[in-house]
Amino acid sequence: MQDKKVIEVNHLSKKFGETDVLKDINGTVKSGQVICVIGPSGAGKSTFLRCLNLLEKPTSGEVKFDGTDLTHVSSKQLLDLRERMGMVFQSFNLFPNMTVLKNLMLAPIRVKHMSEAEAEKTAIALLDRVGLKEKANAYPSSLSGGQQQRVAIARALAMNPEVMLFDEPTSALDPEMVGEVLEVMQELANEGMTMVVVTHEMGFAKSVADEVWFMADGYILERSSPDDMFEHPKNDRAKDFIGKIIGSV
Amino acid sequence: MKKSFKAIIQAIIVIMALLTVAAWHTSNAAAADTSLQRVKQRGELIVVTSPDYPPYEFMVNENGKSKMVGMDIDVAKKVAKDLHVKLVMKSMNFDSLLVAIQTGKADMAIGGINPTNERRQSVDFSKIYYSGGQSFLINSKDVNKYKSAKNLKGATIGAQTGTLQYGLAKKRIPNSTVKGMDKSTDLVLALKTNKIDALGIEKPTAEAYVKNDPTLKMISSGYNLNKNDVGAAMAFKKGSGSLVNAVNKSVDQIQKKHLTDKYLAAAGKYMKVNTVNTSMFHYWTYFAKGVEYTLLISLVSTFFGVVLGVILALMRFSKQKWVRGLAISYTEFIRGTPLMVQVMFVYFGIGVVINIPALISGMIAVSLNSGAYVAEIIRGGINSVATGQTEAAESLGLTKRDMMQYVVLPQAFRNIWPALGNEFISLIKESSIVSIIGVTDLIYQLNIVRADTYRGVIPIFVAMVLYFIMTFALTRILNHYEGKMKHAG
Secondary structure: OOOOEEEEEEEEEEEEOOEEEEEEEEEEEEOOOEEEEEOOOOOOHHHHHHHHOOOOOOOEEEEEEOOEEHHHOOHHHHHHHHOOEEEEOOOOOOOOOOOHHHHHHHHHHHOOOOOHHHHHHHHHHHHHHOOOHHHOOOOHHHOOHHHHHHHHHHHHHOOOOOEEEEEOOOOOOOHHHHHHHHHHHHHHHHOOOEEEEEOOOHHHHHHHOOEEEEEEOOEEEEEEOHHHHHHOOOOHHHHHHHHHHHHHO | OOOOOOHHHHHHHHHHHHHHHHHHHHHHHOOOOOHHHHHHHHOEEEEEEOOEEOOOEEEEEEOOEEEEEOHHHHHHHHHHHHHOOEEEEEEOOHHHHHHHHHOOOOOEEOOOOOOOHHHHOOEEEEEEEEEOOEEEEEEHHHOOOOOOHHHHOOOEEEEEOOOHHHHHHHHHOOOOEEEEEOOHHHHHHHHHOOOOOEEEEEHHHHHHHHHHOOOEEEEEOOOOOOHHHHEEEEEEEOOOHHHHHHHHHHHHHHHHOOHHHHHHHHHHHHHHHHHHOOOHHHHHHHHHHHHHHHHHHHHHHHHHHHHHHHHHHHHHOOOOHHHHHHHHHHHHHHHOOOHHHHHHHHHHHHHHOOOOOHHHHHHHHHHHHHHHHHHHHHHHHHHHOOHHHHHHHHHOOOOHHHHHHHHHHHHHHHHHHHHHHHHHHHHHHHHHHHHHHOOOOHHHHHHHHHHHHOOOOHHHHHHHHHHHHHHHHHHHHHHHHHHHHHHHO
């Protein structure tokens, strides 16, 4: 099971107009792995992550999820595959017109055709897990950033996904709220969730990641274990980046 | 005589009517004249008029009930009686009378219409049943200044736009400035407030005003006129020879027995009924009916306008080019043409194919119009929803439809609520245009009250207050819901 390839990326490239954002990206995410993607801003980390569930349409190459190339499926199939991948955004993107509970219940009911009662049960359990059970009937605007992001994680988990994609989940948070979100993510990793995390939280990458990928200029320049990446980076760009980060801490 | 057709409107209406009925018309043009037969078979003579013109036709408020009376109504009654059929009266704006008979909404139009050569080209006329003659109304204080029409040299003269009186004043009163307005009630008001020195108007109407208003006096016009230019005749659709002949028999009797004198006397009595009590409270049922219809049209049109607007806005986001194109063309076309024309097109144009009652036509036209504006507002609202929202919905595997229904539209509506509120408020006001096809909305009722009571300003004030109450109430309701949505967000 550990060796099952969940995501496989081959020769992925993405252009925005004339700009090459991703150039020939290759990579594999195995079941239960936690991959942290690091790198300077403008490296293409977010674009790469968004290509994994086709929020961005790749210009060329393939993105395989559980063996199916997402770039060549019907939009109906794409929906079916997407519901098996959860995504957490930098800016939370909770639906402001619904209560926290309804945010969690919408997709299970509409997409998985779960009964209202069952969806509510699952939602409450998930809110309990992220420590926000008492906020079930609050609207997102009344929550703090950290709380909103925990709800967003719970919302993605409500679909019982096989993979979780995190796009800089703590970058928009005040420093004192980062911890509570990372804690939830760490628990998730401990439970064996397959995760791809674009992050600037080096501490988190160091302690949770199975593999750290360093991206710059649209390439993955280095991939290694956290220890190797942070202690002995091989690539010059990576060395430079890690040096600056460690130096500033 | 009474106001003639505005050339432009007529042209547009006729073109549109022609467009819709071209095929139908050509196949029927050569058919035998069945006009009389049709009326007899139906057992009803449908007559259309514009009851805001005493003593010809006007509404009378008798024991709280409103009733259409006047010389023309008596003439129509006589005609129907002689044909042994029931008389069915329909009311409509004067502008629309001839179109109504051309498009088969009615068998006959009556309303002090003078059978000029221009009009004879588009409709058939009966013989003239009454010749009124022309005169001028002046302020009593000016009786010494304007002893006869000759003294009007260089004066400012008012007349209904496009009417005979308007043309005559221009041609025959030397150095005069002629001011045109749409309604005779407005012109009388202009005279009384000294915006004009004299008002060119036909004699029976002038007499009615003088009787009811001591500050007005009448002087003779001194014009020498051709009978066709002063007489009133009934109008029929072209090719209605058999019906016209039958009606002419009644006209002959009316002329021989001088029945119009009797009818005018009766009309005079009714006018006294109307002016016994000209307090606006006495006419509250008129205003209430107007408010009822204005609200009804606005509510129905708001509902269908929003439904249509949502559909059109969603069409703008379709992948199919032709669906987008259709929505764009519709919106552009509706926004590029006046609501007034759309109302007339639905009632007269489409009405030829399917006979839609005036109220429904009005609602359809206003809904279609509002839909185009609402669509643009909603489109803006959809665009205003952050892309993160659609991405979150997509990442959860929601279909486009669910995404719109549960995530995007609810947020879009909250963002556009104030703009939608504006649209609803202007709908209440703009729906007044349906009065031209005889829907008894507030504006229509307002003009009836003005014509009946000879009071120019007070009814306008009442209508203004009523409109304000309606829009203000709506604003409060909208604010209430806006507050609620804010709380939810």
